[in-house]
Amino acid sequence: MRQKLKTSRLGRLSEARKQKHRNIRKCAAASSLPSVICAFLLAALILASGCATTASVQEERQIATLTAIDITDNTLNINADKPFKYTIYKPSDPYKAIVELPDVKLGIAAGKIKSEKAGITEIVPSQTDAPPLTKLEILLSSPAGIVPAYKGTLLTLNIINLEEELKAKTTEKAAETPKAEETKIAAEKIDDAFKEAKTVEIAKPEEKPKTAEKEEPALPKAAAQKELPPATSIVKVNIEKEQDVLKLTIKGNGSLTPNVFELDNRTVLDMPNVTLDAPLPKAQSPLKGIRAGKYKDKTRIVLDLKEKMSFTVTSIEDSVIVSFQLPEKEKYAAKAEKPASMETKTETAMPEKPADDCNKNKEQKYNYKFQDTDIVPIFKLLANISGCNFVIDPAVKGRITLLELKDVSWEQTLDIILQTYGLGKSMKGNVLRIAPTATFTKMAEEEAKAKAVEEKAEDIVQEIIRINYATASEISKAITDAKIVSKESKDRGITMDTRMNTLIIKDTQKNINKIKELVKIMDVAKAQVMIEAKIVEVGSNYSESLGIRWGGNLGTAKPRVGFGDIDIAGGTFSVNTPIVTAGASTTNPGGVLGLSLGSANTIKVDLSLSALESVGKSKRLSNPKIMTMDNEAATIQQGVSIPVQTVSAEGTKTEYVNATLSLGVTPKITPDGYVQLKINATNNALGILTPQGYAIETKSVNTQALVKNGDTLVVGGIYTTNTSEGETGIPLLGRIPLLGWLFKTKTQTGPNVTELLIFITPTIVTKP
Template sequence: MTRKFKVLGTILLTLVAVAPVTQAQDQVAPTEVVKIKSITSSVLSDKTRIVLETSAPLSLPSSYNLDPLVLVLDVPGADATALQKQYVIGSPSVDKVNVYQLEEAGQKAITRLEIIMTSVVPYRIFSESGNLFVDFEHLEVSAVPGQGKTQEFFKKPEHPQAPAAPQKSKQEAAPQRPTALASTEAARIQNIDIKKDDGQLSVLVDYQGKVEVKYFELKAPKRLVLDLINAVNAVPVDTISVKFDPVESIRIGQFQSTQPKIARVVFDLNSEPQYRVVASDTRLTIVFGTRGAVEGAQGAVKDSIPQASEQSQAAQVVPEPTAAQSIEESPAPVAPEAGEAESGAPAEQNAESSSIPEVVTPDQAPVETVQQEPSSEIGAQAQNAPIESGPTMLVASVEKPEAPATGVASAETADAAPAHPGRHRSGKKGIEMAQVPAPLQLNEEKPAGEPPPAAPLATTGTRFEAQTITPGETTYSGEPINLDLVDAPIEQVFRLISEISGLNVITDPGVTGRVTVHFRGVPWDQALDLILKTNGLGYVLENRVVRISKLEVLAQEEQKKRALREAKLLSVELKTITRSLSYAKVADMEPVLKKMLSQRGEIITDARTNTVIVSDIPEKVAAIDKLIESLDTATPQVTIQAKIVESTSNYTQNLGIQWGFQGIADARHGNQTTLQFPNNIVVDGGAVGGTTGLIGPLGGYAVNLPAPAFNSGIGISIGNVLDTFRLDAALTALESSGRGRILSAPKVTTQNNVKASIIQGREIPVQTTANNTTTTTFKNAALELNVTPQITAEGTIIMLVDIKNDQADFANLVNGIPPIITQKAQTTVLVRDGGTSVIGGIYRAEDSFTEGKVPGLHKIPLLGYLFKNSQKTRSNRELLIFLTPRIVRE
């Protein structure tokens, strides 16, 4: 009965370890984009809480660390356009939150949150009431003793399992996060068993005690690294030769001897692996094989997990003595990889270490990769050890970043620590150095401190991708070291850097000299580079071996290699291919392709079939064929619609007056005067004729000021009985108003970066006579649209626009030819896809007031209106031009 309960308990623990992976697989990303309404924060006594308020429930985000103080959350299917770019928190554990919106063609929108922490603290991600919550605990700052005691490395240790005692530092290091496993007794890795069966490889790692398991993959070369946290390596061998695909060999060593203690197991691979990891209280099982075999073996792996009291009966694989090499003597360099393969997230993530076994699978959960920043604590200083040959002093120490308190191993450090972490002083001769992790790649190009770039946005069938044309300055990524050398032999210096970096170094016989340097906190690869430049040396990196020689020797070798390559090119048989182009023209492609030809190459084009014939060496033909495939692609198209709106309004008011009189005093009418002179009087006030106004009975007026244009008028004529006195008067008036609106909407579709034109209107014939020859030409009076679009990577459109709206003015003919009223706009604008931009607006207002007056008399109050007329006009004209571009979706 006791045995049954033990088996049942083991199975339950296995299910608990696998449950987060299964739950992460079961989560389904939302099918619709969910908007993140706001980000709020609250600082409590023991924690800081960040809340993401969303319009609908979201699946938990995937999370990883850019470095120990930067937590990155990727929320799939979320829209953060309504949020700010940055939120300042300013709490004891969180400094600020940066927000990025990532989009990619064929993918759902992704919101990326970068949470900058003030220190490494436990955090917890969970969902509640449809919102996402992230809690960060507040920790008390405590001093942590420094690490990195100076150790001698030329002499082999007598006790490989004894960890080096940490040396107390005079300065306080950065606060370290407590780990649940740190206070418990470390587990012991007892042995590693290997089972091979039907194309399936099972590796069984047996241990006693409670451990936490983290693992990740590295490339160049391919490796699978497992860190057993709170564990001490007690396996008697360093390397086990496997030679069973995909595993070449297995290496095991003590990666970290201080709390929390970490044992590291490294699988050297020869291909991309398919594997599954299952942990129990006493055994870690790793199964390699095809995906089907791995998934089918999951149940068998669980059944094979032994009870706590049982001992493994499998035969331990012990390699031959020649194959078992010390990891310390030939460490493998580690190429840092940003290998955060993410496909889901568990229902609740907690950064705190757990006392039960925990397994994180890269293809099912985010791999936590922590980039350790150099500690402010300078590494342990080396003790001066004189060399027997003379006054040479060679002292080195290494700044080793403190491991994160979570115990998660860094992908930036060694893939396997030396199996002998502690070293004993040998006495009076040797070079002293601090214990360091294995190297990064030499002169690795890696930008420091940059946020992850936004994914490029594919607006059409063409994907816009950013490419680096020149790499820029070299960025050194080696571990910082302190190096104090006085007249040291250069061979010893290269040996020292070999031990620090883990690279295998070989020097040519002609490399001699002595080195005096004082470096403090300098990356080891930069130190090597400076030493080589100072001594006129160079290096060639081949796999894991660095060959150092004089620059002249390397230059001669390169010249010989280049001459050999050129000779081989001249002897290679030519290859001829034909490629028919679908979208590009052979005339346009020919100049580009000819620049890639070798001296023996030739390109022939056939315009009839739009075919390119390439004849060259196979290497060049393959490159040209790839270039043709890259350039011969469909060009996206843009539809541009222009709307030209012209509105007019006018108002006219005219007022005029005409009046005249006639008086007669003569004998014929019997009303002559009694005077001898004047006896007859005739006064004629209608002498002004030719009027444009009303014509009265007198045929004219004394005051003739009619309205300039009128559509109404009234005349009056009065006289006495004898008609010896007559008065004629006429009033004319005009008031008119009008409104007009003209809408022109030309529309044209063109390819990216190709000019398009559209014209609508009339052509007016213009005749000119010269030398008795009449020539007729035509002048356009039309609406014309010329546009050249350019699609940007962000999905916006840059347009070079030329719009002209010419109209014939038939109201003002000149020799029978109407003048042309021109309205034109020429500009360059940036518009989003489907957006509308007003690229031109002309508003013209005319007001005029005109009066015709009789001099002097028009100033008489009230009666002055009888001696003047008035004309008032008001005219408004407005022109607006709208442009709306749209990318044609296929």
């Protein structure tokens, strides 16, 4: 039943009218003056008092001037030269809060006020002249609650980190075992606390609610309620659902006596002479929003409703409870159950058996022979064999003309009978239910409808999830691919903030919990790999001592090349591969290309390289180190870019060609501690001069290998052969056949073979 309550203002006006009539009657009775003269004299007095009242109202509406804004850690102090009103509300952005000061002029310079204090990043003050209004836009460093405290001409806003406050309250009040709804506070749940707040001027003159002439108690109170002093502060606001009722509880530090009245789809509670020192909870259906504003002599709490509905207000000790009756659709959603539990038909149930007995004979084979038999007794027989509890739908009917099976399990026999008669089964625990397939189809449809209604009725909440190691776009794509967030609802979705690497999720709490679990799995730090490379140039006759042995037979018929086992002391050849002859030259009848991949101990490789360098048989070209993340490419490059001129219709153009020694490595860590390497090694050098420019000699290796963590991979086979011939002698005499050798000298150098060896050592780095 809706309870009609008067506002204090209307009560005072009604009392003034009654007092006026009493004074007129007293005047006429106490004097010999006519009633008309008494009425005239009292009217003059009332007119004078009315003028005084008007003057006082005008005095109350005098314009104040904002004189100072002071920011400290988690606190904002707003000072004015006169008392003022204020309204605090939060827009959809959880990092913002807005304070509106009606009838207040801005007495300080407009513009952004930067803050280095905790809780507040910046404040943007602004002013409108008609009517006078000062607005303060506050940018918070994190989503938080705002608790105001007003005294005299000073408004103090306390920025409260709700997560830290929750931990503190949980520790202090563990013995009190508070309700789950009272402790389940998250920083993101303050987002809609003052959502859709428009103004604190709720009770406009034309919207004054009608009040009964007969005076009634403001609120029903409990008979055993103990006497408490009047409250000066609201210390807690809580909202919860109990069966078919939504309850909003406002708790003070003493007794509360609110004035309650209604507007269009709004319920307004005025709390005289109290301040709001607690954050407002997130609204639940059928409430659309909860907002609050501070007046000079009261705090006003406005409850925005989705639709007009009945409510009751009760004052018990230090609390005021506003109870809303849930609509029918809310009741249905709250009581929705699985369709299986809605079954009203009487079914045939077999004697219940323990769960351990079910399926005990699943693999055992039997012979069956049924003739002109009803199928229900057959199901009873299978229940005894299987040890499961069978529940038979009353719609299951039929007779078997002839069924003869040999060496089959009871489960296979059951499936044959079900398929023959268009039946289905459903297994839950040790209970097997048998019914027509149409029944299961209908149940699935009803279950889907109930789930849809439940999801539609469930409250939409907003939470902010920060991504630490992955990118917001990667996590957003994974959530979308997992189809957790519904695309059919416009009020649900994912918003990415690439600047803060943050996801803003709007969905039901159930789906948000699923998203958090997915983020917890995916948002982890990748392991890193330190790649150390040694690039060395050596003579081929010394390559064996470095762990690579070259060999094979070379001939005009079938030249071969060998790939050897890798060992510091040399090894045997495991493969001989035929190759195609390179040409018909008598000096070079066949060509050989060598390539070897192997692993060696890092310490032995370093010792061997040091020994060769000491005798001048090797030259270390490069020893780079680079760290990369798992499954991310790393490139090491050293060399020069050579300018090459090209001529075209557009004219002469200069292009640069890289003559570099480069090494590209992509590591991938396996679960057993190995590192899979994708290697691309290239050695480009300046070649001979041609009419078109210098040629580029290219040598490259592209391969994959699996290396144990900390071991060294050896890549070889990139080598060059240099041969030179020279002749000096006396001109003319040196050209005489045979005798010319007495007057000339022929010099031949080579072949000098140099080989490029690459040693790669991957090391897994678990912590940076």
